[in-house]
Amino acid sequence: MSSFGKLFRVTTFGESHCKGVGVIVDGCPPGLQLTESDVQVQLTRRRPGQSKLTTPRDEKDKVTIYSGTELGYTLGTPIGLMVSNNDQRPNDYSNAIVYPRPSHADYTYLEKYSLKATSGGGRASARETIGRVAAGAIAEKYLKEAFNIEIVSFVSSVGDISMYPTKIEEYPKFWELIEKVSRDDVDSNEVRCPDPEYAEKFRNKILETRGQHDSIGGTLVCVIRNVPSGLGEPCFDKLEAQLAQAMLSLPATKGFEIGSGFAGTTVNGHIHNDAFVMKENGKLGTTTNYSGGIQGGISNGETIYFRVAFKPVATIGQAQKTCTYDGTEGELAAKGRHDPCVVSRAVPIVETMSALVIMDNLLIQLSRQAASSYLKKDNIPAPLVGKLPENTSTEENDS
Template sequence: MSTFGSLYRVTTFGESHCKSVGAIIDGCPPGMRLTDADVQVQLRRRRPGQSALTTPRNEPDLVAIQSGTEQGITLGTPIGLMVQNTDHRPHDYSETDLYPRPSHADYTYLEKYDVKASSGGGRSSARETIGRVAAGAIAEKYLKEVYGIEIVAFVSGVGKVHVPRTLGGDEDEILTPDYMKLLNTVTRDDVDKNTIRCPHADSCEKMTELITSTAAKNDSIGGTVTCVIRGVPSGLGEPVFDKFEAKLAHAMLSIPATKAFEIGSGFQGTEATGSAHNDPFYAKPDGKLGTRSNWSGGVQGGITNGENIYFRIGFKPPATISKEQATSTYAGVPGTLAARGRHDPCVVPRAVPIVEAMAALVVMDMTLLQEARQAARARLATLNLPPGMGRAGVDQMIEEVKKDEAQ
């Protein structure tokens, strides 16, 4: 369906070559300052035509808030967001009237609905993600102001070129200290210093060369995006089916062209021993527990533990390429297709703000759910729980142990 979220609900609308695209947001808290400019900053990072490494489609992607605010303040009512499609050319895709593009959604959309958009995939286009990015920008503003949460994504791989994560040779090695330091310190300014959106200089240069050479052959290449969320409070997640990482995976794999998701140490962690992979606890200066390592990626038992959340998403090569391909018509007649139209030779540079947006939607929804639970719990009379069961009982047991040790 076209709606995501429980309390912060986002419905996107529009196809690649219709008149406009956008979103309806229900559940945004009232009283927050919000203008078009707050949303535009992320849409500017997502828009096409940013460099020679992206699609040449020229769209300004100017957003207009239609409802839900007055004098720049959210009302708590549904927020409508709209972006006009100004450079749509459905005639560029006339060959898809006969041929379904290999690995695109032309065929499956026709099978699903018995009708398809002139551009083939229609809603499967990355153009649909405008509504996601706009809604994510609003969620991110709330999360930043209320919790101080930071969300930063960056390109971590193009083809076989990757930002170094491991050194190799050590069976218990998970991720290198340098890579973990990058996750803990990288900023959007660091990411946006180059058109690839990779904060690792050596890898960035190699990625640029690979995308350029691939595009020159009328072909495309896949890649990976890594994202870190810092400052998330502990306790978010709704086990057992709506665990935090489950909702995060749902969000990320709903993005067009995604094929893989891993959180924390991911597949690398499956090769380590338990003694190397476990995250020991320690007492932080504020009295809360922290973990000395963070191979869990900030989530344990489907619930956030207060550490940084980091994950990686794999994007396949864009399906629309100008290179001739032997394929078949819808009727099954063999033929050759060389698709026209404008497309990205690699989607990951423009996917960065989309990943950040979907991460923001998940965190926003989970914080509102947890705030509702805590508010409901606060209305109950204090429960006399058995020792070791409730937080107060655990704290009391700890104090008793300290007294015994002191004596």
């Protein structure tokens, strides 16, 4: 479906080579100061043609707000946003009318709908993510202003070159990075990697791949700080499950892991368990964060972090053997303008998609707390609220 979220609900529309793409945002709280410039920041970070590492398609991706605001403030009504498609070249895709492009959605869309868009990837194109980014930018603004929630993503690997920890003992140093990394650090280079040494390695790998008229994959890390505890809806809408769905709904994604992920399977529980401690702010916290800020599907107040894998871009300049829809063998070489590696442009997409998940869950939890506040709860048994009854020993009884 083209809609996402429950209370903060977004519906994207448009194809890669139609007149424009956009989004309807329903459920934004009224009174948020909002203009096009607030949304444009992330759209500009996502736009094509930023460097030699991205597609040369020249789209300014200038957003227009059509509804839901007045005098620079949200009204609480649906917000309509749209971005025009200006630099279109549908003729670049003439061969795709008869050839299903390798690893694209041409064949599967035709199987599903019995017809497909004749140019570009249609709804499967990464251009669809413009609507997500615009909606997520609104969510980000509310989360920052109301709860000081910070979301930062960065490139952690390109091809077989990786700065991501592979062993459990490497995670404490990695936690230091995710607690301090900022968007300024990430945007200090065109690769969007906060480590200058790795950024140069990644850049060279992407340029080498582009020179071969080929593509390469990579991974992104996303960090979400200052998330209140209690977000997430067990059992089927656990917070990490919603984040995974959000990330794997993005074009070209092939993997998701949160916290220690697969590395956590290599050690014993006494190493991996995150012990609780009372922190300086008077709230419980954990001494380690292998859980990635989520336990039992619910945020625990620690920093949330996860990693997303993006496959090599399917459209490449090299000729590839394939066949037409009627089975005739042939050869197909792409004429379109495409990224040799998507990860640097995917950074704002991952950030804003994360914002949509956190925003929706935050509104759900706030509504639950508001409804609960009207109840008289003086006689709730102590064990139900994490307290021992009076005159009860905390020592185990062996008798």
